Amino acid sequence: MTQITPRPGIMEIAPYQGGQARIEGVRDAVKLSSNENPYGPGEAAIEAFRRAAYDLHRYPPTDHAALRTAIAEVHGLDAARIICGVGSDEIIHFLCQAYAGSGAEVIHTEHGFAMYRISALVSGATPVEVPERDRVTDVDAILAACTEATRLVFIANPNNPTGTMIGEAEIARLAAGLPAQAILVLDGAYAEYVEDYDGGAGLVETCDNVVMTRTFSKLYGLGGMRVGWGYGPAAIIDVLDRVRGPFNLSSAALATAEAAVRDRAWAEKCRADNARMRTWLAGALAEHGVPSDVSMANFILARFADVEEAEACDAYLKSQGLIVRRVAGYKLPECLRITVGDEASCRRVAHAVGQFKGGAR
Numbered sequence: 490m491t492q493i494t495p496r497p498g499i500m501e502i503a504p505y506q507g508g509q510a511r512i513e514g515v516r517d518a519v520k521l522s523s524n525e526n527p528y529g530p531g532e533a534a535i536e537a538f539r540r541a542a543y544d545l546h547r548y549p550p551t552d553h554a555a556l557r558t559a560i561a562e563v564h565g566l567d568a569a570r571i572i573c574g575v576g577s578d579e580i581i582h583f584l585c586q587a588y589a590g591s592g593a594e595v596i597h598t599e600h601g602f603a604m605y606r607i608s609a610l611v612s613g614a615t616p617v618e619v620p621e622r623d624r625v626t627d628v629d630a631i632l633a634a635c636t637e638a639t640r641l642v643f644i645a646n647p648n649n650p651t652g653t654m655i656g657e658a659e660i661a662r663l664a665a666g667l668p669a670q671a672i673l674v675l676d677g678a679y680a681e682y683v684e685d686y687d688g689g690a691g692l693v694e695t696c697d698n699v700v701m702t703r704t705f706s707k708l709y710g711l712g713g714m715r716v717g718w719g720y721g722p723a724a725i726i727d728v729l730d731r732v733r734g735p736f737n738l739s740s741a742a743l744a745t746a747e748a749a750v751r752d753r754a755w756a757e758k759c760r761a762d763n764a765r766m767r768t769w770l771a772g773a774l775a776e777h778g779v780p781s782d783v784s785m786a787n788f789i790l791a792r793f794a795d796v797e798e799a800e801a802c803d804a805y806l807k808s809q810g811l812i813v814r815r816v817a818g819y820k821l822p823e824c825l826r827i828t829v830g831d832e833a834s835c836r837r838v839a840h841a842v843g844q845f846k847g848g849a850r
């Protein structure tokens with residue numbers, strides 16, 4: 490028998506499943522499975538990426554000063570307390586590496602993002618799943634689940650894949666009620682889609698136990714570039730910076746993200762288009778007898794009568810060249826998560842769901 494074994498917890502990790510990208514034999518499949526921006530990045534970001542091609546022989550800066558300054562200026566934050574990572578996934582990872590580990594408990598919600606559990610297990614910690622109330626984060630249930638071992642509490646607000654969010658007073662109540670050794674992590678991957686919401690940045694300013702994470706993968710259309718960031722108290726950012734590799738972000742990624750965050754017109758256009766098509770799509774699905782909770786993000790969680798109907802609809806959509814996301818792994822087997830695409834994609838998917846509900850299979 491081999492003596493070579495990984496640390497406890499590692500073999501409990503089911504590898505992360507990304508959204509399916511293609512259908513065998515279909516050329517013009519529409520991918521609505523990964524919450525990507527259907528318009529992609531703006532011209533300024535693309536131009537910055539092109540220019541970066543001429544400097545690829547140079548190592549990137551290790552301090553990310555230009556990108557942190559741009560983010561700070563746009564969002565009105567303190568650049569010294571921003572940390573940048575290879576997607577916000579890497580910030581989640583830094584938090585678990587630095588604060589969780591063997592003996593620690595990491596809380597996530599029932600339908601929470603898969604990376605919280607994965608990163609907790611990688612660190613050697615025990616993930617603790619807390620029930621939601623009708624697909625909405627339940628602050629009282631989280632507070633009740635806290636113990637002396639709780640080190641991190643992850644909440645996506647708005648949450649993926651439910652699209653729901655809780656209000657700022659509820660979040661503040663959660664931060665105030667946590668045990669002294671625990672950090673509240675507010676994952677704001679979809680915060681940009683919510684009008685007049687700072688993703689929790691204001692709470693970071695007034696609490697010493699709150700960290701916010703953000704990403705360039707969704708609204709900014711840069712999922713392929715892998716850039717995210719975190720904002721927190723100086724003491725926590727200092728800790729995370731020690732875990733971070735010096736050259737974690739490429740020069741191309743840094744330059745592209747900086748141009749993207751400064752391009753407010755493109756961000757606003759994408760936000761407004763998403764809001765308009767999200768309302769339209771939710772209404773069209775409801776007319777076909779497929780309800781959903783009001784989504785605050787760039788996807789809709791469509792609810793079907795049962796698991797069988799959700800599976801059958803998924804298969805029918807695939808036959809029509811439409812790829813959506815099954816979310817059985819998120820304990821929502823009777824649902825399909827549909828990314829809000831451009832107008833043509835939204836019309837196609839609504840039409841196909843209508844045909845399915847009308848008896849086509």
Ligand SMILES: *Cc1c(COP(=O)(O)O)cnc(C)c1O
Nearest residue numbers: 576577578602649678704706717
């Ligand atoms: C997409 C997503 C992220 C972003 O991941 P990146 O690593 O930044 O691409 C983070 N949290 C949630 C809840 C998400 O849905």
